Amino acid sequence: MPNIILIGINHKTAPVALREKLSFSIEETLAALETLKQHPGIKEILIFSTCNRTEILYVASRSGTVDTLITFLSGSKQISPSEFVPALYILRKEEAIHHLFRVAASLDSMMVGEPQILGQIKLAYRTAVKAGTSKVLLNRMMHKSFSVAKKVRKETGIGDNAVSISYAAIELANKIFSDLSTKTVMLLGAGEMAELAVEHLISHNVGQIRVSNRTFENAVALAERFNGRALGFEERVDALTEVDIIISSTGATDYVITADQVKKAMKKRKYRTLFFIDIAVPRDIDPKINQLSNVYVYDIDDLKTVVASNIQQREQETVKAERFVSEAVIKFRQWLDSLAIVPTIKALNEKMTGIVEMECDKTLSHLSHLAEPDKDAIRRMTQAIATRAIHDPIMFLKHTGGHRDDSLYLNVARQLFNLDMLENQ
């Protein structure tokens, strides 16, 4: 089996501060691939880097390549190996394939089932193709990972359910409003939670953003970051007539929006729907507001309940998804094994012998006047022709040149003689 290796860090092994330092932009990836492909020990290589992971997948032709890559990372990212090596995982052969397939199928994501990862991996693959560092093995492996991911998405419910608080909030908003891009969001409080929520909303194309905070300066700073407008804290009640989604996360000990205020605002806004997301503890939004018509209030516990029921459903689906991944790994492994020289020659011989025998039987059955020794002679002759015909190709395959990429020629041979029928089914 070829020496497939995957090294990387992800959200489980490294904090965000470290992941940031080791992340690669597209341009950096291209440059890195150009450098690394010069290395004689690396036959094929691909780098993928997202906010949750940086992983390098490659095919090595000699030992010691892991150290080479660690040195390369350390040098290009200006970071000492002692800082990131403890967080690094090094997976080989089947483990590496298994890991890649799981990542593509979004089983290794922070939010299992999230759909972006496949697109990110495809981009990483295109980058490697562009740099000319993805060849027979990685091409096949990446395409397999895409098809596993598609199968998991199609045949399990893994991507159906929102499994994080802010994702759940957005899902709810999408079931209340038909078009978020025409809606205005108001943030009450400019803390870290609020920021996170807004980042999610922006990635879902929400319309305008208002920020209202007790300390006006912070409101201005946050509003500027998200191209929104800052409001004074006293303006929050008047703003209820023009915003549609309110995300509240102030540190106030009492309600910052009362039922009476909303009641008046609803009349003014002609009962157009209002959606409150209250992620503050203690709560900011009077829960009685939920009783008003066309107003919906979800606090942090409500959102957690939504998430919990989603997680439960998702876990059953994960089992199924893991099975798809394992199946795909086994099939890919079988293909890899077949890429070795001996099985290929064997398959080629068997195919030729089969053809010769079949054709001989067909012809000889019409030639009943021939004696048995004559028939044997014909059989021997046809067999000899076949053996001669494939002698040169087999010699070519057997001749393992030092720097020749065997997997490439073996793959071509298998395709030329159509020896992969079993695996492709």
Next chain:
Amino acid sequence: MGVQTGNTLLQIAFLLYVSSLAGYLVFLVRQKDRIQKISFYLIAMGVGIHLAGMLTLGVTIKGLPVQNLVQSLSMAALALGAMFLYVQYKFNLKMLGLFAALILSITMLSALVLPDTQAPPNDAFKGVWFYCHILLIFAGDAALGLACGAGILYLLQEKGIKARNPGFFFKRLPSLDFLDDVSHACITTGFFLLTLGLVTGFVYAKVLWGHFWSWDFKEVFSLGAWFVYAVLLHLRLYAGWRGRKSAIMTIVGFAIIVFTFLGVNLFLGGHHQEFTK
């Protein structure tokens, strides 16, 4: 002969509606888009065959086939089916098909089960005003029926979201805004058609009997239903009656329409009774 062919076509349409209903029920549980598409095509085929059946009947009796209760029910179903195809094409509200298939199946079942007594030919059921009146009223009622369907879907979705326990319907139905929009579009269309239908009815009455209004029960209830929708549209515009309140009103309004269509003639009498004997 023509009647026989027409009725056979109606029976085929009924079978298609029932199959579509079954398809939509499977879709409700399994949520596979292909099943929804197949179910939709079944309804579409049903409506086509239904239309052919009604045309055959119409040609045979040389008039609109709304001469008795069975024919009226069948015509109402055809109008609802055709209106549904349009609304589905325009909005692609997948779950509305379940409502449409259900109503179509029930209506056609009653039309097939009830005795089809042949009414004596009546010259009153002729003329361009009569045709306009009937077709507009049926089309309007169909649109208002679909508004009611969208309203029911709205209430199902709203209940889960309001209770902070998004349940079975949460994933299966679109957003509240969208359901409200569909319902509203259906009300506006239905109200417009109903208004024209009533006006042509008045003109027809004037031509036939010499007076616009004769305090016939059906006239009174029709005008009642018209007022419900007029008030609803007005309140929506000026007092923000949208969402839940609007959805409940569509159901109330449609209940009055169904009563006007069936109940008035069965229980109260009047000159519209002829159609629903």
